[in-house]
């Protein structure tokens with residue numbers, strides 16, 4: 001039991017007992033209880049470093065700078081924010097809550113980004129207070145919202161990137177693919193056919209209208225006629241507001257991507273838009289962010305994207321695109337989340353019941369109920385995500401059964417592992433680990449059925465440390481006003 005999908009610190013001893021970074025699962029369960037998210041600190045740090053080094057060295061080869069932002073939505077706590085920052089990464093946040101954690105961790109504002117397709121005025125104000133290095137705007141309305149906030153408070157123009165969609169659809173489930181057109185994120189680079197009735201006839205009232213109707217950029221009138229894409233309109237709208245500094249263009253094409261070509265196609269589209277903006281306005285933006293989405297292994301035999309390989313491929317591709325376009329390379333950034341924290345985590349459960357169920361085709365499926373479920377890992381129910389599980393507390397016989405690992409929640413879709421071979425003698429009291437749950441497990445956890453959320457326990461060099469404590473019934477009751 002070593003190698004993907006388990007973190008690098010996972011070992012199975014001769015007695016069958018599994019340990020993580022030198023701490024065995026019985027000790028973990030005794031000290032912290034189950035279910036528990038277990039995070040292998042060295043593994044996480046190594047992955048963070050590997051991504052930073054791979055991209056820095058590949059982009060240095062083509063003479064371009066690059067910053068790696070850790071996408072905090074995958075999992076964020078004060079300690080994790082510090083670890084990735086110590087490894088030379090910046091932190092990408094997508095809500096005021098994530099921003100609060102990163103600030104509590106002491107990450108300097110200029111190393112933070114704020115995303116979100118519907119940032120509140122309070123979130124924008126907080127980001128400005130913190131002096132975040134970039135606010136990634138996602139709509140024309142938001143451009144004015146950020147600019148108005150800056151105008152009201154005074155001070156330096158806010159550094160802004162515009163999130164665009166390139167039409168590249170990549171990654172696993174439809175809900176986690178974000179750059180095809182029929183979804184809420186970003187502004188399309190495609191020029192829409194616009195019925196005359198939709199065109200704005202009156203003079204501009206906001207910068208968004210200005211961008212649609214024609215805006216003054218760098219003192220020169222720029223006609224952004226009806227033929228412009230929403231992305232171009234947004235870029236012009238940012239340039240039209242003196243309270244904003246247009247830092248660059250952002251593209252995120254999806255998540256759990258295992259085929260690297262989508263990144264290259266999207267990067268070319270973004271660089272082309274950048275060149276078009278320069279031709280139009282004389283403004284060649286400094287930065288291009290290619291988002292996150294780097295896929296990992298969830299099952300034995302699956303192969304994660306290799307950071308060295310993907311960094312080299314993307315670097316070669318953007319170099320070619322920039323050469324074809326005749327524009328100098330910008331500074332790049334990327335935002336991996338899952339690839340940093342996903343494989344570093346596992347969830348430790350205790351088996352409660354085992355129930356054989358005869359299927360229509362005559363097979364028997366063994367339902368193994370654990371003490372957590374869809375409240376600590378919604379991904380199988382939400383996306384049909386596949387996971388791998390093993391009995392980790394003892395030696396098991398060679399006989400296996402077709403098993404389904406299910407939770408304790410009140411619905412039949414409460415499945416954690418759809419199908420896995422488990423030892424035929426799997427029984428109540430067994431410790432069971434599910435691999436690669438570090439990303440989007442705790443961060444998407446809920447209190448469904450008033451089940452308190454499990455702790456996140458870090459393990460390093462034979463010692464454990466609670467990063468996020470277990471929720472208690474008192475925590476839940478504290479919110480209930482009676």
Ligand code: LLP
Nearest residue numbers: 071252255256292293294335336337338440
């Ligand atoms: N940057 C942006 C703008 C994003 O929207 C995301 C993820 C990332 C970076 C990080 O993507 P990653 O490298 O982690 O794939 N809950 C889903 C994933 C949603 C991802 C949303 N955006 C899941 O459990 O698979």
